[in-house]
Amino acid sequence: MASRAGPGHDSSMWILITLLWRIMGRLLRRLGRGALLVPVAAMGMALAGVHIWTVALVLIALVVAFRKPLLAAALLPLSMVSAGLAGLVVAALTPGGTVGWVVNAVLAKPQAWFASPAKPGTLVHSGKVGSPVSWVVGGDGPVPWPPWVRLEVRPGKMAMLGQVLPVKPMVPPHAGHVIAMGATTKAAGWWQGRLLVPVALLLLTLGLWLASRMLAGLGARMAALLPELHRWLAKNRWALLLVPVVAVAMAAFGAHPWTIAVIIAAIIIVIRWPVIAADLVPVVLAVLAAYGFLIAANWQDAPAAIYPHAMPYGMVWVNGPKSALAAGAEASVFLAFGAWLVPRTIGAHLRTVFVRVPDTDLAGRVQRLTETRGHAVDAAAAELRRIERDLHDGAQARLVALGMNLRAVERVLPGSPNAALALVAEARESSVRALNELRNLIRGICPPVLADRGLGHAVQALALDTPLPTTLEIDLPGRPTPPVESACYFAVAEALANAVKHAGARSAQIRIRHAAGLLRIEVSDDGIGGADPALGTGLLGVERRLGTFDGILAVNSPPGGPTMVVMEVPCVLSSPKTSSC
Amino acid sequence: MRVVVAEDLFLLRDGLTRLLSAHDFEIAAAVDTAPGLLCALLEHRPDIAVVDVRLPPAFADDGLQAALAARREVPGLPVLLLSQYVEQLYARELLADQAGAVGYLLKDRVFSDDQFVDAIRTVAAGGTVMDPEVVTKLLGRRSHDEPIARLSAREREVLGLMAEGRSNTAIAQRLFVTEKAVSKHTTSIFTKLGLAADQDDNRRVRAVLAYLNS
Numbered sequence: 090m091a092s093r094a095g096p097g098h099d100s101s102m103w104i105l106i107t108l109l110w111r112i113m114g115r116l117l118r119r120l121g122r123g124a125l126l127v128p129v130a131a132m133g134m135a136l137a138g139v140h141i142w143t144v145a146l147v148l149i150a151l152v153v154a155f156r157k158p159l160l161a162a163a164l165l166p167l168s169m170v171s172a173g174l175a176g177l178v179v180a181a182l183t184p185g186g187t188v189g190w191v192v193n194a195v196l197a198k199p200q201a202w203f204a205s206p207a208k209p210g211t212l213v214h215s216g217k218v219g220s221p222v223s224w225v226v227g228g229d230g231p232v233p234w235p236p237w238v239r240l241e242v243r244p245g246k247m248a249m250l251g252q253v254l255p256v257k258p259m260v261p262p263h264a265g266h267v268i269a270m271g272a273t274t275k276a277a278g279w280w281q282g283r284l285l286v287p288v289a290l291l292l293l294t295l296g297l298w299l300a301s302r303m304l305a306g307l308g309a310r311m312a313a314l315l316p317e318l319h320r321w322l323a324k325n326r327w328a329l330l331l332v333p334v335v336a337v338a339m340a341a342f343g344a345h346p347w348t349i350a351v352i353i354a355a356i357i358i359v360i361r362w363p364v365i366a367a368d369l370v371p372v373v374l375a376v377l378a379a380y381g382f383l384i385a386a387n388w389q390d391a392p393a394a395i396y397p398h399a400m401p402y403g404m405v406w407v408n409g410p411k412s413a414l415a416a417g418a419e420a421s422v423f424l425a426f427g428a429w430l431v432p433r434t435i436g437a438h439l440r441t442v443f444v445r446v447p448d449t450d451l452a453g454r455v456q457r458l459t460e461t462r463g464h465a466v467d468a469a470a471a472e473l474r475r476i477e478r479d480l481h482d483g484a485q486a487r488l489v490a491l492g493m494n495l496r497a498v499e500r501v502l503p504g505s506p507n508a509a510l511a512l513v514a515e516a517r518e519s520s521v522r523a524l525n526e527l528r529n530l531i532r533g534i535c536p537p538v539l540a541d542r543g544l545g546h547a548v549q550a551l552a553l554d555t556p557l558p559t560t561l562e563i564d565l566p567g568r569p570t571p572p573v574e575s576a577c578y579f580a581v582a583e584a585l586a587n588a589v590k591h592a593g594a595r596s597a598q599i600r601i602r603h604a605a606g607l608l609r610i611e612v613s614d615d616g617i618g619g620a621d622p623a624l625g626t627g628l629l630g631v632e633r634r635l636g637t638f639d640g641i642l643a644v645n646s647p648p649g650g651p652t653m654v655v656m657e658v659p660c661v662l663s664s665p666k667t668s669s670c
Numbered sequence: 671m672r673v674v675v676a677e678d679l680f681l682l683r684d685g686l687t688r689l690l691s692a693h694d695f696e697i698a699a700a701v702d703t704a705p706g707l708l709c710a711l712l713e714h715r716p717d718i719a720v721v722d723v724r725l726p727p728a729f730a731d732d733g734l735q736a737a738l739a740a741r742r743e744v745p746g747l748p749v750l751l752l753s754q755y756v757e758q759l760y761a762r763e764l765l766a767d768q769a770g771a772v773g774y775l776l777k778d779r780v781f782s783d784d785q786f787v788d789a790i791r792t793v794a795a796g797g798t799v800m801d802p803e804v805v806t807k808l809l810g811r812r813s814h815d816e817p818i819a820r821l822s823a824r825e826r827e828v829l830g831l832m833a834e835g836r837s838n839t840a841i842a843q844r845l846f847v848t849e850k851a852v853s854k855h856t857t858s859i860f861t862k863l864g865l866a867a868d869q870d871d872n873r874r875v876r877a878v879l880a881y882l883n884s
Contacts, residue, residue, distance in 0.1 A: 521778050528755055537755050541730035550759040554807055 123161025126150045129168045129292070133175070142346040166303055169296025176289025325363035327434050330370045331355050338377045340401045367434040374427030377403075381420025388413040457636075464633040472534075479530050487523035491516050539578050543568040547578050548599060555585050557597050557614075564602040567662030573638050577601075577610060577658060580631040580642070584612035584654040587627060592616020592652055603662055608640075610656040618650035628654070671794060674716040675700040676707040676733055677752075678725050682777070686720060689780065693787045704732035711740040711747065718794040722777075723753035723760065734760055745769050748794045752777050756801045765798070765882055770875040773799035773835065792835045798878045799835030818881060820862050826881075828855040833878045 117124050130150035134143040150168075154161040322329075335355040339348035359366040381402055388410045399408035402416040403423070494516040502509040531537070539547035545563045552559035568574060581599060588594040594616030601610050622628035622644055632642040640658030673695045677683040680702075687697050699710040704725045711719055719740070725733040737749045750773035751764065764772045773793040779801065780786050789799045821829065831841045838856065842849040856874075863880050865873050 517781055521781065524754075524778050532755065537724075537753075538731075538757050538759055541724075546759060550757050553758040553762070 123158040123163075123165060124154050126154050126161045126165050126168060129165065129172055132288075132292075133168070133172050140346075142349065163303060166296045166298075166300035169292045170300065171296075173289045173291075173293030173296055176285055176292065321363075325359075325367060327370055327430060328359050328363040328366035330430075331359050331366040331373065334370055334373045334377065337403050338373060338380075341380070343400070364438055368438055371427040371430045371434060374423045374430070378420040378424035378427065381416045381423065384413045385417025385420065388417070461633070461636040461639075465637040468630070468634060476530065476534065479526070483526035483530070484523045487519050487526070491519045491523070494519065535575065536578065539574060544574045544577055545601065547574075548581050548601065551578070551582055551585065552597075552599065555589060555597070557585070557589050557594060559585070559597045559599060562598075562600045562602075565662065566603065567664050569603075569608060569658075569660045569662055573608070573640075573658055573660045576634045576638060576640070577608065577656065580635060580656050581610060581612055583627045583631050587620060588612070588614035588616055588652065591620065592618065592650065594650075594652075603660075606659055606661060608658045608660050608662075610658075611653060612656075613651060613653040615651050617648070618646040618652050619648045620644055620646035620652050620654070631656075671718065671791075672696045672698040672714065672716045673790075674698050674707070674710045674714055674719045676702070676704075676710075676719065676721045676725060676736075678702045678722065682722075686780070689783055689786075690720070690790075693783070695790075703727060704736040707733065708736045708740055711736075712743055715744065715747070718748040718750060718790055720750050720752060720790065723751055731760065734763065738763065741767060741769070746771050746796070748796070749773070750775065750790055750793045750799070752780070756803050758804055758807060761800060761804050761882060765879055768876075768879060770798055770879075771796045774804065775799065775801045776803060789835050796875070797835055798833065798875050800833045800878070800882065802834055804882075805830045805833050818863075821859060825855050825859050825862070828852060829859055829877060829881050832856070832874055833881055 127147065127150050130147045134147050150161070150164075153164065332352065332355050336352050339351055342348050355366070355369075358369065384402060384407060399406065401407070403419045405412050405415045405419055407413055407416050494512050498509045498512045498516070501512065536547055536550070538550040543565070545565045548563065549561060552561055569577070585597060585599070588597045592614050594614035597612065597614040599610070599612050601608070603609070620628065622632050622642065628642065628644060635642055635656055635658055638658050638660065640656060643655045643657075644652070645655070646652035671694075673690055675683060675686050675690070675697060677686055677700075683700055683702065687700050690697060698714040698716045701707050701710050702725070704727065707719070707721060707725065710716075719737065721733045721737050723731055723733045725736070734751060737751065741747050741749065745767065746769040748771040749764070751760070752775055753760075754777055756774060756776055761774050764774055771793055773789055775786070775789060779789070792799050818826075827845065828841055831844060836844065838849050838852045842852045845852070856877075859877055860873055863877055865876050865880075
């Protein structure tokens with residue numbers, strides 16, 4: 090048994106590797122290109138450092154890649170482009186042109202002490218990469234980096250410039266009240282410095298290429314979505330403003346997990362609750378304007394009076410009195426725009442809440458449904474009355490006569506067999522007539538070929554029974570539901586009967602096809618024309634019967650002809666019945 | 671003469687077998703489903719099959735489909751279809767293989783058993799018997815078919831009666847003319863339809879086919 094331990098260990102490793110390989114292969118096959126989102130996100134994390142929000146992004150990428158592979162594939166080019174751009178930005182913003190690493194920050198001796206408390210996350214100014222520098226938390230001085238690039242130092246940790254590390258003072262006289270310390274930086278290793286830009290460019294190129302490919306596919310899908318998108322935009326165009334407005338507001342505070350979270354929340358609100366998003370736009374604009382007025386009011390000390398350092402306010406970079414006044418002007422624009430939006434967003438919303446504006450679409454639909462339902466009920470009742478009358482006057486009467494005949498036969502049979510024979514013959518005639526009447530009645534309710542084989546064959550049979558040369562073009566890959574089939578059949582029968590009876594046509598043409606959920610039937614003849622659904626009851630009945638299924642009837646019949654009757658009924662086809670013989 | 675009867679309603683099946691037995695037909699099988707009919711036809715190879723169009727399992731045109739399937743296996747197998755209604759579409763499908771020996775009658779025609787039995791014998795002998803209702807509808811049609819359009823009214827009448835499966839004698843009786851006059855009409859019909867004189871029966875069938883397919 091013990092001898093197995095060695096090889097067993099090897100083989101278990103092998104099994105593990107094969108297993109991992111297979112899992113990877115299966116994942117890639119199942120998830121497709123979208124799975125690449127995870128390594129891209131991981132690269133982004135390597136660039137931005139390990140933080141709660143970068144880890145969260147990677148986790149989100151993982152979840153998206155697994156749960157929504159299509160979305161992941163769609164996000165992939167976007168993430169690649171943004172990672173590439175971010176890499177370029179980092180490279181561009183890095184003083185000295187190379188990416189630097191802070192080393193041994195804690196080991197360096199503090200060079201100056203400030204009495205003001207400083208917390209992790211405060212801005213650090215720095216010198217040149219590659220030389221020992223003093224990291225000063227707070228205070229004045231030249232600002233070589235934009236405010237969103239910050240440096241914090243954590244004991245014993247290396248960090249790329251632009252990365253944020255919490256400060257832990259080595260030997261603070263008062264805990265938390267440091268802070269300046271010496272730190273040394275050195276240029277990043279050759280591969281970090283040299284690879285950053287090529288990798289960023291590669292990612293950018295790949296991302297753009299993927300995006301161009303995706304846009305082609307997306308175009309087709311968008312075309313399908315376009316009407317819906319149009320409708321959404323028509324209703325919620327102001328909601329879209331929430332995201333830029335919130336982004337402008339958050340830009341003043343810089344890139345923080347919470348500011349990003351607020352922007353993401355704004356996006357979610359726009360998608361999920363567009364009406365609320367639209368209402369929020371003037372509110373956020375008002376708050377933003379108040380902030381701008383505050384900056385302008387303290388213009389002489391701006392921006393220090395409001396915020397510890399320079400910051401953006403909309404399109405203005407607030408770093409002094411002049412820009413503070415410009416921010417005030419911008420705030421007026423924001424407020425005016427917000428005020429202009431109020432009746433279009435909050436006002437409109439309140440109107441729909443307090444004043445019940447009838448939805449015209451819905452009202453029209455309800456009216457149409459009420460009408461067609463009324464027609465359907467009337468037609469069904471009339472049909473039942475007709476059947477009842479036909480049975481009463483026809484088959485039922487014949488059967489009564491038959492019974493009477495047979496009774497008479499009973500009476501006369503013993504006395505005069507010859508008379509009985511005549512009566513029996515009469516009874517047989519009677520039964521034949523009853524059968525004929527029943528047959529015609531059934532044909533009027535449900536034509537046999539229609540029941541047996543569906544609309545295509547039934548129309549074919551109808552054309553054969555019509556004393557008019559009729560050409561057919563039928564393209565029906567399946568069968569509509571029986572009620573639709575029946576309505577269409579009788580519609581064609583009516584149109585064809587009109588062509589024979591009223592139009593004096595010499596030939597007729599029937600076209601039936603089904604495409605994109607719509608059954609379209611054309612019946613045309615070369616007769617004298619002049620057909621009008623409003624004049625005769627026949628076509629009006631057809632129109633009403635088709636209307637029950639949201640179908641329509643259009644008649645084009647100028648005096649002198651020709652006549653074309655077009656019927657369209659939205660319906661789905663069942664798969665064709667497989668005949669088993 | 672051996673007969674296979676296919677009819678799903680017991681009363682009618684029973685009535686048909688009694689009627690046929692009374693006229694000295696031998697009932698090879700009496701079935702009530704379309705698959706059963708197909709099996710019986712292929713197994714017994716009867717002299718004629720009397721088939722209801724509407725049969726289980728689908729209660730659509732299963733009987734017709736089974737009969738057509740059997741005729742594909744056994745070309746020219748005589749089949750007489752019975753139905754509560756007659757459809758030209760189905761008549762055409764029966765006639766499509768041009769082999770003759772088909773009939774298509776309303777069920778009511780069973781009432782006059784002599785005519786019914788005549789029809790069975792005609793079909794069994796390779797003739798074609800169409801219900802007068804099919805023929806009437808054909809007469810109402812304005813034909814665009816050139817040879818048929820050239821027939822005179824009387825000739826079309828004679829051809830219609832031929833389609834119903836009537837012999838020259840029966841046609842003469844029906845039209846109150848001599849048999850000789852009828853045969854003159856039939857010769858004229860064959861000439862106008864361009865049917866060469868071979869076997870007389872076959873020519874009648876082909877004339878009827880040309881008429882029904884016009």
